[in-house]
Amino acid sequence: MPEWKKAGNLIVSETAALKDFIGKDIAHVLVDLRKTETAEKGYIQGAVSIPAAALAAAKDRFPADKTAPIILYSEKEDEAAYRTVTGWGYKNTSVLSGGLAAWKKDSGKLVSGKLTTAISYVPKPRPGEIAIEEFKALAEKGDPKKIILDVRDRDEAMNGMIIGAVNIPAGELHDRMKELPKDKEIITHCVTGIRAESAYDDLKEAGYKVKFLNAIIQIDKEGKYEITKK
Numbered sequence: 001m002p003e004w005k006k007a008g009n010l011i012v013s014e015t016a017a018l019k020d021f022i023g024k025d026i027a028h029v030l031v032d033l034r035k036t037e038t039a040e041k042g043y044i045q046g047a048v049s050i051p052a053a054a055l056a057a058a059k060d061r062f063p064a065d066k067t068a069p070i071i072l073y074s075e076k077e078d079e080a081a082y083r084t085v086t087g088w089g090y091k092n093t094s095v096l097s098g099g100l101a102a103w104k105k106d107s108g109k110l111v112s113g114k115l116t117t118a119i120s121y122v123p124k125p126r127p128g129e130i131a132i133e134e135f136k137a138l139a140e141k142g143d144p145k146k147i148i149l150d151v152r153d154r155d156e157a158m159n160g161m162i163i164g165a166v167n168i169p170a171g172e173l174h175d176r177m178k179e180l181p182k183d184k185e186i187i188t189h190c191v192t193g194i195r196a197e198s199a200y201d202d203l204k205e206a207g208y209k210v211k212f213l214n215a216i217i218q219i220d221k222e223g224k225y226e227i228t229k230k
Helices: 002-006 015-023 052-061 079-087 099-105 132-141 154-158 170-179 194-205
Strands: 029-032 047-049 070-073 093-096 146-150 185-189 210-212 215-219 225-229
Touching: 015 099, 015 194, 052 079, 070 079, 070 099, 079 093, 093 099, 132 146, 132 185, 132 225, 170 194, 185 194, 194 210
Parallel strands: 029 047, 029 070, 070 093, 146 185, 185 210
Antiparallel strands: 215 225
16 A cells, blocks of 8 residues: 555545444545535535535645545546645545445435535544553563554555564455454554554454554564654
8 A cells, every 4th residue: 555655546445434434433534526516415424515626725724634534525536636635745535436426326325405614623532542652562562462463454564564463454354353362452553543443343343352553653674663643
């Protein structure tokens, strides 16, 4: 994923991921790029109306936090809008895969009525968060009763992992969950905490004792890391 992003390629969010954000009340920014009068006839819950033609002038309305998850949608995937927002430095920008048609096909709900034009992004303390200092202590000293689970994609993990961590990409977790012991506490992490939280939810639902790191972490090839609170 880092190399894909670095190459300037388009990043998409699947409808299931957006449903997860909405259902679990995970802080994000959802932008409806259609004309406001069209959007108000049926839009995705929590969306903000910023028509594509007005997007370039709306930079100051976006959050100061450049790690905020920003999902853009229209009738189809709007790559130009994606380029505009990523050009402002937002690292977790994506477009809804397949656009609004895919959302409807996947039984996604629409609401109608007045659409707000003001973006409000306020990350909330998440259930299951591990304190950064506690995570660092675990990464440095280890604990036979705990496992650090790296849920980044394989190519990300190949560029560097915390020593002793286990890598199971978030997309493979459902099929590989049995590889994890239930008699140990699982601590999940990714790059920004977004996939780590999703993995936390899946593991908790399956009966695991689990926490997740809700922070930005960078790891080099020697396993040395740097953690920044979001």
